[in-house]
Amino acid sequence: EDQVTQSPEALRLQEGESSSLNCSYTVSGLRGLFWYRQDPGKGPEFLFTLYSAGEEKEKERLKATLTKKESFLHITAPKPEDSATYLCVTYNQGGKLIFGQGTELSVKP
Amino acid sequence: DGGITQSPKYLFRKEGQNVTLSCEQNLNHDAMYWYRQDPGQGLRLIYYSQIVNDFQKGDIAEGYSVSREKKESFPLTVTSAQKNPTAFYLCASRNPGQGSSGNTIYFGEGSWLTVV
Secondary structure (H helix, E strand, C coil): CCEEEEECCEEEEECCCCEEEEEEEECCCCCCEEEEEECCCCCCEEEEEECCCCCEEEECCEEEEECCCEEEEEECCCCHHHCEEEEEEEECCCCCEEECCCEEEEEEC | CCCEEEECCEEEECCCCCEEEEEEECCCCCEEEEEEECCCCCEEEEEEEEECCEEEECCCCCCEEECCCECCECCEEECCCCCCCCEEEEEEEECHHHHHHHHCCEECCCEEEEEC
16 A cells, blocks of 8 residues: 655754654655645645655755665754644655655744 | 646635645646645645646545646645544645656645534
């Protein structure tokens, strides 16, 4: 069964405390692995697309990496404004989007 | 600026009433989607449309209806048959014809629907 599983469900960090969010996927024929940020009461905001194992993308304090079965979103020296829910999404072979449940990140000053 | 506009942001529905959520995009995207998001849960697909005048049911289409008469518009009607409509509704779009870059899906800001 095509599935995307994110862990942890919630993560609390102190400002400056680096960590990683995990996204495990089981889909046939990967057509892109996407990371989104969602603030409460708003639509998801696109962050990254990864297409092949070994690929890495960076944006400010965020870095996304991809292996054949997982993707990681590394957050370096996070700030309170990085607090949000981070969603991992991919497509299955039929073209249907498969969403993870999200990781709710809270960064305390 | 190109983007997806959803309206209204907040909507209250009485029991037995149909309501329509608007979604407009000026990205020239062919495909449009409606998702429902309940607190603490992931996104669930209601309906999607790959091209004008055509649309397909998603995973939770019962109690909802859509139309796609224009490329830029994909309104969602929540009918009285939907027994638990209180949720956050997200409209999205993408352009499959753009090759790999067209795989990225873009979302509107969402609409909150509450039954009163």
